Amino acid sequence: MNAYAQDAARRLRSNPAAVAAGFVMAAIVLLTLFGPLFNPNDAQTLDWLHLAARPALTNAHWFGTDRLGRDLFARTLAGTRVSIAVGLVASLISIAVGVTYGAVSGYVGGRTDHFMMRLIEILSGLPLIFFVIFLTVIFGRSQSLLFISIGAVGWLTMARIVRGQALSIRRQDYIAAAIVSGAGTGRIIAKHVIPNLLGPVIVYATLTIPQIILFESFLSFLGLGIQEPGASLGTLISEGVGEMEAAPWMLLVPGGFLAALLLCLNIFGDGMRDALDVKEG
Amino acid sequence: MTRFFFTRLAGAIPTLFIIITITFFLMRAAPGGPFDQEQSVSPQVRANLESAYGFDQPVYVQYGRYLKSLLRGDFGPSFKYKDFTVTELIGQGFPVTLQLGAIAMTMALLIGIPLGTFAALRHNTPADYLTMSLAVAGIAIPSFVVLPFLGLLLGVYLHWLPVSGWEPGSIRHLALPVVALCLPPLAYIARLTRGSMLEVLRSHYIRTAFAKGLPLRTVIWRHALRPALTPVASYLVPAVASIMTGSLVVETIAGIPGIGRYLVQGAINRDYTLVLGMVIIYSALLIGLGILVDLLYAWLDPRVRQPS
Numbered sequence: 150m151n152a153y154a155q156d157a158a159r160r161l162r163s164n165p166a167a168v169a170a171g172f173v174m175a176a177i178v179l180l181t182l183f184g185p186l187f188n189p190n191d192a193q194t195l196d197w198l199h200l201a202a203r204p205a206l207t208n209a210h211w212f213g214t215d216r217l218g219r220d221l222f223a224r225t226l227a228g229t230r231v232s233i234a235v236g237l238v239a240s241l242i243s244i245a246v247g248v249t250y251g252a253v254s255g256y257v258g259g260r261t262d263h264f265m266m267r268l269i270e271i272l273s274g275l276p277l278i279f280f281v282i283f284l285t286v287i288f289g290r291s292q293s294l295l296f297i298s299i300g301a302v303g304w305l306t307m308a309r310i311v312r313g314q315a316l317s318i319r320r321q322d323y324i325a326a327a328i329v330s331g332a333g334t335g336r337i338i339a340k341h342v343i344p345n346l347l348g349p350v351i352v353y354a355t356l357t358i359p360q361i362i363l364f365e366s367f368l369s370f371l372g373l374g375i376q377e378p379g380a381s382l383g384t385l386i387s388e389g390v391g392e393m394e395a396a397p398w399m400l401l402v403p404g405g406f407l408a409a410l411l412l413c414l415n416i417f418g419d420g421m422r423d424a425l426d427v428k429e430g
Numbered sequence: 431m432t433r434f435f436f437t438r439l440a441g442a443i444p445t446l447f448i449i450i451t452i453t454f455f456l457m458r459a460a461p462g463g464p465f466d467q468e469q470s471v472s473p474q475v476r477a478n479l480e481s482a483y484g485f486d487q488p489v490y491v492q493y494g495r496y497l498k499s500l501l502r503g504d505f506g507p508s509f510k511y512k513d514f515t516v517t518e519l520i521g522q523g524f525p526v527t528l529q530l531g532a533i534a535m536t537m538a539l540l541i542g543i544p545l546g547t548f549a550a551l552r553h554n555t556p557a558d559y560l561t562m563s564l565a566v567a568g569i570a571i572p573s574f575v576v577l578p579f580l581g582l583l584l585g586v587y588l589h590w591l592p593v594s595g596w597e598p599g600s601i602r603h604l605a606l607p608v609v610a611l612c613l614p615p616l617a618y619i620a621r622l623t624r625g626s627m628l629e630v631l632r633s634h635y636i637r638t639a640f641a642k643g644l645p646l647r648t649v650i651w652r653h654a655l656r657p658a659l660t661p662v663a664s665y666l667v668p669a670v671a672s673i674m675t676g677s678l679v680v681e682t683i684a685g686i687p688g689i690g691r692y693l694v695q696g697a698i699n700r701d702y703t704l705v706l707g708m709v710i711i712y713s714a715l716l717i718g719l720g721i722l723v724d725l726l727y728a729w730l731d732p733r734v735r736q737p738s
Contacts, residue, residue, distance in 0.1 A: 166563075271445055273668075278675050279709045280453075282697045286705045287456055363572055370574050370679060371694050383574075390578045390683055394586050401582075404575045415570040 167420025242300030247307025255315025546623025568617025
């Protein structure tokens with residue numbers, strides 16, 4: 150660990166909100182991973198004796214059940230797991246696209262840079278979520294399309310930030326040294342530009358994940374994302390809205406989980422940004 | 431200024447044209463036709479259906495026809511709402527969505543800017559921390575969680591406000607959807623205003639203004655506010671996009687008959703023309719708005735007007 154990273158870690162630790170958010174986040178992740186071990190119910194079994202039952206400790210449905218008698222604790226944990234998994238995978242896609250695009254644009258510069266940035270400008274002025282909805286209409290609702298389209302939407306900010314950094318890295322002496330010793334553009338971008346971008350990339354990665362989780366649950370809420378029998382938090386909330394007068398726990402439990410997860414990720418991401426002192430591009 | 435406007439307009443038209451072209455050909459390239467779900471149609475009926483919608487023509491002829499009808503403001507017939515054209519559906523829903531969105535946007539600006547200024551003036555005090563914590567929550571928690579939670583509390587338990595439904599001109603029906611819709615942009619605007627206001631308040635001319643004895647109110651209104659608002663101006667387009675997106679879920683939850691709900695229904699029913707028309711409308715709106723914001727930007731910051 151170098152001095153810069155140690156400094157950043159110290160600053161992050163002295164930010165109580167970010168630390169608390171980190172703990173809550175860790176607790177949610179641990180709960181989704183190990184919670185099912187302590188739960189006698191699984192997410193798909195229908196308990197005919199307890200249909201739309203209130204949350205109670207006595208009947209072993211701690212968060213209650215839905216109309217079909219499925220255990221809400223198990224379903225919420227499974228849904229959270231799906232949301233986090235989609236968030237991570239789609240974030241990775243968007244980070245990979247954004248970093249490559251930004252690094253090439255910033256490092257190559259000139260007319261290429263101008264054209265690439267103009268494209269980003271056009272794309273970011275558009276209601277991308279409508280295009281994703283449009284894609285689900287055309288190609289049907291499939292899981293892989295969901296990953297790709299969500300990942301394809303999240304990379305714009307990342308590309309912009311990376312480009313700004315790459316522009317300044319380009320003028321460094323070690324780049325000149327690499328050029329004189331005969332390294333090609335592709336090699337310089339991969340070996341010298343991208344590794345030096347790590348700080349801002351980590352910060353924006355932590356801020357991209359909540360956006361993507363939000364995006365996925367938004368689509369699932371509308372019935373355009375994860376399909377039955379699978380469930381993400383968005384699907385569960387949408388079911389909960391339908392039953393909210395008769396069985397409010399069906400709304401409150403998954404809604405509370407999503408709100409807590411997104412809030413913590415945002416606070417933690419803001420903390421990371423302050424700690425690593427990254428300026429928005 | 432006029433020239434500035436026309437250059438931007440000239441740049442926007444090709445963008446819109448490209449969007450229309452790409453979405454149109456994507457739609458035609460899609461696997462399966464729009465009549466696939468129709469139950470066991472005889473070949474003759476199918477052929478008639480296809481010729482009625484122009485599908486028996488080559489794609490470029492269909493494209494030319496679509497462009498021509500777009501120029502007349504005709505988005506073609508809806509595939510699922512059989513007796514309606516897409517233009518009629520949009521015409522019905524648009525005033526509702528516009529009303530909802532305009533109120534939410536106004537609220538976001540009218541509350542967000544003063545809130546951000548207030549936090550900046552109380553920098554590093556509990557009031558500042560509280561405002562900014564609320565802002566994080568407002569940004570992070572999605573409207574499809576906020577709206578049903580508020581509906582449960584204020585509607586189902588306290589009976590103060592209706593949970594869903596729509597009556598033209600009824601403020602009570604608008605209240606919860608507007609609150610849910612305006613919270614994320616409001617919180618973001620408050621945060622942006624606070625950040626830029628802090629920077630402006632540190633500048634020399636503000637110190638001069640205070641030094642010559644101007645009261646705080648005058649310093650803020652006459653000197654600090656305008657430069658501090660430039661980041662907010664550049665956020666306006668994303669803010670409207672966020673309200674448009676939010677109105678999809680808010681209209682669905684609250685049962686408001688706007689275009690957002692048509693789009694969601696259209697997407698679930700795979701109503702090609704309806705969704706295509708909506709994407710074009712939304713894009714055109716945002717692009718048009720982008721031009722207006724550029725003008726506003728040039729007014730707020732004279733340096734933008736100078737050709738570089």
